[in-house]
Amino acid sequence: MANFEMHQFLIERRSIRRFEHRPIPSDKLHRIVETALYAPSAGNTQPWYIIVVQDTGSCRLIYENTLWLAGKPPYNEAPSAYLLVLWEKARCPDWPGIASCAALCTYILLAAHAESLGAVWIGSITNKDLLIHHFGIPKELDLFSIIALGYPNESPKPVPAGEDYHPYRRDGQLFVPKYSVTDKVKFDRWQ
Amino acid sequence: MANFEMHQFLIERRSIRRFEHRPIPSDKLHRIVETALYAPSAGNTQPWYIIVVQDTGSCRLIYENTLWLAGKPPYNEAPSAYLLVLWEKARCPDWPGIASCAALCTYILLAAHAESLGAVWIGSITNKDLLIHHFGIPKELDLFSIIALGYPNESPKPVPAGEDYHPYRRDGQLFVPKYSVTDKVKFDRWQ
Numbered sequence: 001m002a003n004f005e006m007h008q009f010l011i012e013r014r015s016i017r018r019f020e021h022r023p024i025p026s027d028k029l030h031r032i033v034e035t036a037l038y039a040p041s042a043g044n045t046q047p048w049y050i051i052v053v054q055d056t057g058s059c060r061l062i063y064e065n066t067l068w069l070a071g072k073p074p075y076n077e078a079p080s081a082y083l084l085v086l087w088e089k090a091r092c093p094d095w096p097g098i099a100s101c102a103a104l105c106t107y108i109l110l111a112a113h114a115e116s117l118g119a120v121w122i123g124s125i126t127n128k129d130l131l132i133h134h135f136g137i138p139k140e141l142d143l144f145s146i147i148a149l150g151y152p153n154e155s156p157k158p159v160p161a162g163e164d165y166h167p168y169r170r171d172g173q174l175f176v177p178k179y180s181v182t183d184k185v186k187f188d189r190w191q
Numbered sequence: 192m193a194n195f196e197m198h199q200f201l202i203e204r205r206s207i208r209r210f211e212h213r214p215i216p217s218d219k220l221h222r223i224v225e226t227a228l229y230a231p232s233a234g235n236t237q238p239w240y241i242i243v244v245q246d247t248g249s250c251r252l253i254y255e256n257t258l259w260l261a262g263k264p265p266y267n268e269a270p271s272a273y274l275l276v277l278w279e280k281a282r283c284p285d286w287p288g289i290a291s292c293a294a295l296c297t298y299i300l301l302a303a304h305a306e307s308l309g310a311v312w313i314g315s316i317t318n319k320d321l322l323i324h325h326f327g328i329p330k331e332l333d334l335f336s337i338i339a340l341g342y343p344n345e346s347p348k349p350v351p352a353g354e355d356y357h358p359y360r361r362d363g364q365l366f367v368p369k370y371s372v373t374d375k376v377k378f379d380r381w382q
Contacts, residue, residue, distance in 0.1 A: 002222060006305035009197050010298060011229045031193060033376045038202045038349070038369065040300060040312055043260055044358055046370050051377045058379070069234055095289050096314055099336070102293035107201060109231060110301070114197035121231055123287055136381040145290075158229070167235050178229065179237050185224045186242045188249070190327040 013110060014158070014176065016118025017068060018077040019150030023054070024117065029081060029149075032111040039107035042096035048104050048144075051084040051135055058082075061134055062146060067124035070167045070174065079148035083108055086137060087144040101144045108147045118152030121145055204301060205349070205367065207309025208259060209268045210341025214245070215308065220272060220340075223302040230298035233287035239295050239335075242275040242326055249273075252325055253337060258315035261358045261365065270339035274299055277328060278335040292335045299338045309343030312336055 033050050041047065053059060062082050063075070073079075085108070087101045105121050112119035123145050125131065132143055154174055156167070161177030168175055224241050232238065244250060253273050254266070264270075276299070278292045296312050303310035314336050316322060323334055345365055347358070352368030359366055 002219065003200075003305045003307070005196070006200050007222060007226045007302065009194075009200070010226050010301055010305070013229070013231075015231055028193065030372070031198060034372050035198045035201050037372065037375055038204070040204075040206055040297065042314060044356055044367060046352070046356060046375070049375050049377065051379075051381060053379065055379060098286050098289045099293035099296070099314065102290035103297045105290070106231070106294045106297040110201055111198065114194045114201070116194070123233060123290065134380075138381060161237070165235055165237060176235060181221070181225050181228065184228055184237070184240050186240065188242075188244065188246060189325075190242060190329060 009113065010110070013113040014156040015120040016150070016152045016154060016156070017070065017120050017174075018073050018152070018154040019079050019118060020153045021076055022080065022151060024080050024149060024151070028115045028117065029054070032108060032115060032149075033083070035111040035114070036104055036107040039104040041100035041103060042092050045092040045100065047088045047092035047097050048101055049086040049088065049141060051086065051137075053082045053084060053135075054080070058134065062131065065125060065127045065131060066122045066146060067126060068122065070169065077153055078150075080150040082149065083147040084131075084135060085144045085147065086141040088141055090140060105145050105147060112147075112149055117149055120148050122148060200304065201301070204304040205347040206311040207341070207343045207345060207347070208261065208311050208365075209264050209343070209345040210270050210309060211344045212267055213271065213342060215271050215340060215342070219306045219308065220245070223299060223306060223340075224274070226302040226305070227295055227298040230295040232291035232294060233283050236283040236291065238279045238283035238288050239292055240277040240279065240332060242277065242328075244273045244275060244326075245271070249325065253322065256316060256318045256322060257313045257337060258317060259311075259313065261360065268344055269341075271341040273340065274338040275322075275326060275328075276335045276338065277332040279332055281331060296336050296338060303338070303340055308340055311339050313339055
């Protein structure tokens with residue numbers, strides 16, 4: 001049996017970059033990380049740790065040291081919390097480790113969506129050493145990515161992608177070009 | 192509002208490696224790829240293609256040229272279909288490209304779960320060149336991973352992880368050790 005609600009759940013998750021200015025209850029954050037730890041990983045190594053960040057000073061520091069696709073939000077629409085995803089390289093090196101941490105990030109985005117929260121995956125960290133020092137991250141762990149979290153204050157809309165696939169804003173609305181099955185899927189073999 | 196059904200959906204997905212010997216209807220495969228294309232990607236680049244493989248000869252070739260964690264299934268419990276995930280490196284190189292393709296793989300696993308199908312992510316391909324040639328994959332694309340699909344013929348059970356995290360079989364049942372929030376999550380900073 002197909003579960004169309006679950007398909008909708010996956011399809012309707014969007015990256016959110018504008019948030020309401022209010023804190024996230026701790027039980028929501030707790031459920032997000034609890035679910036996310038069921039993400040698949042190469043050889044079941046689970047080569048990751050998560051730091052949950054909520055205090056205003058630390059959130060401000062992350063806000064100031066990250067790059068955002070399609071523009072950083074104004075500070076009054078900044079995220080209310082961040083999850084730092086750390087990669088234990090020695091446990092699962094090279095691309096399988098990257099792929100595993102990416103699966104964890106994907107699970108975090110979806111678990112946030114299950115909490116009706118908005119989230120975006122941030123890979124561009126402008127001053128990694130500063131954050132590593134501030135959060136006391138041990139040297140055997142790599143700061144892989146950061147997931148920003150908050151109550152969504154925008155509703156990005158998927159549109160068909162053509163030559164250009166860059167998200168764009170028009171009258172305050174964010175549009176996100178997405179390729180279709182016709183564009184991206186082959187059957188039996190490449191032809 | 193938290194949606195506990197969606198949390199359960201994410202938590203209950205398991206990697207499946209034993210399948211019933213029957214074909215998957217095309218509409219199921221179509222819905223899986225359609226949903227999966229909504230996976231997030233670095234800079235929205237969507238640096239991927241998918242080849243859907245169902246014919247017996249091609250499935251056999253993939254079966255023979257892949258390595259499986261915790262043992263390859265006997266041939267009468269082999270997958271009924273495979274999705275080849277191809278990475279367009281030039282469009283999104285290095286780790287953001289790997290992370291994007293991994294997000295697509297994670298979405299495929301979850302979309303398969305929404306179809307009550309079992310799936311497992313295979314990264315170990317023993318003869319990549321043979322498969323690239325057989326499926327006519329253009330040289331500018333990398334065969335990133337393969338997702339095996341079928342009707343599940345096992346129900347792996349998550350158990351708490353300790354020193355050893357390797358999945359193991361006992362009396363035909365597969366057990367999968369998983370770390371908990373206490374093991375893997377820190378609050379505010381590493382301490």
